[in-house]
Amino acid sequence: HFIMRPDTSAAWSSFDDFRAHVVMLVGDSGVGKTCLLVRFKDGAFLAGSFISTVGIDFRNKVLTVDGVKVKLQIWDTAGQERFRSVTHAYYRDAHALLLLYDVTNKASFDNIQAWLTEIHEYAQQDVVLMLLGNKVDSAQDRVVKREDGEKLAKEYGVPFMETSAKSGLNVELAFTAIAKELKHRSMKLPNEPKFKLHDYVKKEVRGSGCCRS
Numbered sequence: 001h002f003i004m005r006p007d008t009s010a011a012w013s014s015f016d017d018f019r020a021h022v023v024m025l026v027g028d029s030g031v032g033k034t035c036l037l038v039r040f041k042d043g044a045f046l047a048g049s050f051i052s053t054v055g056i057d058f059r060n061k062v063l064t065v066d067g068v069k070v071k072l073q074i075w076d077t078a079g080q081e082r083f084r085s086v087t088h089a090y091y092r093d094a095h096a097l098l099l100l101y102d103v104t105n106k107a108s109f110d111n112i113q114a115w116l117t118e119i120h121e122y123a124q125q126d127v128v129l130m131l132l133g134n135k136v137d138s139a140q141d142r143v144v145k146r147e148d149g150e151k152l153a154k155e156y157g158v159p160f161m162e163t164s165a166k167s168g169l170n171v172e173l174a175f176t177a178i179a180k181e182l183k184h185r186s187m188k189l190p191n192e193p194k195f196k197l198h199d200y201v202k203k204e205v206r207g208s209g210c211c212r213s
């Protein structure tokens with residue numbers, strides 16, 4: 001875990017040197033930000049005791065999107081209130097934000113509006129934003145309906161998906177959607193059809209994702 005600002009130059013020195021897109025994970029403590037990142041990066045689920053992120057942590061991943069390499073540097077922030085001022089300092093460097101709540105925790109959903117206010121205040125105006133309802137594998141403990149997530153997302157014009165870091169449901173899709181949007185924005189190829197994040201997230205697999213490994 002790092003409290004210092006992630007050092008992009010050091011992180012990429014052994015990689016190659018084209019610019020990374022910074023994707024930041026935000027949301028209440030315990031919604032599954034670290035697990036989502038680990039699932040995406042390593043294809044595994046961090047089972048067992050819950051270790052809260054301190055300050056900020058980050059991982060790099062290169063995706064190939066439509067034949068082009070896209071580098072993501074993913075910043076995993078601490079959801080705990082006491083680290084909020086640390087997180088504020090990082091917003092302005094983020095190109096994309098994945099805002100998570102936990103479908104088994106109503107408070108984490110109720111706090112989404114406060115997170116959106118914070119994002120509005122600290123993030124870049126054109127930041128790519130997506131709302132994710134995580135832990136859908138816990139179908140029996142679900143307290144936030146899919147429709148509630150959809151409604152909120154629609155209200156704010158934000159693309160929305162439900163995910164599970166445990167089963168892997170839609171995790172790859174969410175990051176790929178973000179990578180596609182970032183690639184599209186950075187390349188601005190005149191002949192390329194416009195990429196629509198809202199349309200892309202319709203590829204989402206619905207359900208609990210309970211039965212995948």
Ligand SMILES: Nc1nc2c(ncn2[C@@H]2O[C@H](COP(=O)(O)OP(=O)(O)OP(=O)(O)O)[C@@H](O)[C@H]2O)c(=O)[nH]1
Binds near residue numbers: 030031053138164165
């Ligand atoms: N069932 C289920 N549990 C999950 C899922 N994602 C995370 N968890 C569990 O939720 C707890 C918190 O997960 P973390 O990824 O550490 O949460 P976080 O959002 O990073 O928390 P902070 O670092 O405090 O901000 C852990 O016990 C995980 O095992 C999921 O998709 N399904």
